[in-house]
Amino acid sequence: MSQNAGGTEKKRYSLKPEKEEIIIERIKQWEMGKHYRDPRYNIDRFKEDVGVNKKYLSRVINRGFGTNFSGYINSLRLGYVQELIDDLGPGAIYNLTAIALLAGFSSYFKFSHYVKTAHGVNPTDYFRQKRAN
Template identity: 30%
Template sequence: MIAIPSLTHSLFLFFIGYVGYHQDFTIANFTRDVNDYNRAILTATEKKQFSLKDKITKQRLFDLLQKSELYKNPELRITDIALMLGTNRTYISRIVNEEMQTNFCDWVNSFRVEYVKRIMKNPEFNSLSMLQIAEMSGFSSLSAFYRVFKAKEGIAPGEYRGEK
């Protein structure tokens, strides 16, 4: 009777020793695991920093176009904006495409359309022709102005002006 518990206990101790002996736990494995963990933390930190940089640049993009009114320039290119912000055109394009869900031309044209709407609401500018308004707001041609305005607002600029 006493032999059964001691035999069970002996087998249990033997099993623990056997598993411990065959476990692959070396200093090289430990070092590799620590390095993998550190790399994972570093990658997560870099992603946070990259996201913060995107937000800062997105805000700088808005400020640059709104405050400087760069959208009034009909020759405005994405490379011009990139040079002003000290980055490359691919980075600016990625921010506009991914963050703002549009392309650069449509994004700039939305600023232009908002400016046109402000002009049309202001009685001081009632004497201006559509061509003058288009040129003031940065559109390269009257047809481009009509096409973009109608696409963004759903009505022609003349109709919009008549409603206001």
Template identity: 30%
Template structure:
């Protein structure tokens, strides 16, 4: 299975060295995307504060450069944004499930896998359009 995924990934990224036509189609892109997203949702490695692209490549048993190229070319985002979108979604779920008045921003930062509040706030605003404080305040009144 791993070899087939590596072959598909090489083909998708134009890294196939043989003379066969590339097998880049939407089904193959979706297969790799589903595999990576499933891993992220099930194992939640994004909750580790210093999780790196190399860590994901090792976990997925994929060459680092191929995973990076897949994220950049096929998903259209850098690893940091890919990781942070999972962190912010997780944070939104924490906020939605917490009782009003019991939400602590400092705890949200660490529980969501961020290592500092500035990075957390920047990412939160990028993916939700609101600061964490505004998001929480808005939740109280809806």
């Protein structure tokens, strides 16, 4: 155990690389179920679904995916939004608010905030750029 700035002991959670790979594999299996589309989905449900301690799960997400739980879930949701828009085909007219809600964002505001934070542009411009590529 190590001590933090306040002098209290802090547990260290270390994972062997083999265990981390098993957890990442479980997470990838979980992704196929698209449970992230539930706007109320949280890390407590995630740990139950994946069957891993919350501390280990947070560590694996941080190290393996380079983000925290919220960023990880929102990136999955954004990927799903992209899939839905791609499925509509070129030239289709779509409602980003409806698509964002289908993907699991609890509101257009939260969706827009995530896109702006992650990509520096509003959702309309982001998907216009994505479709142009």
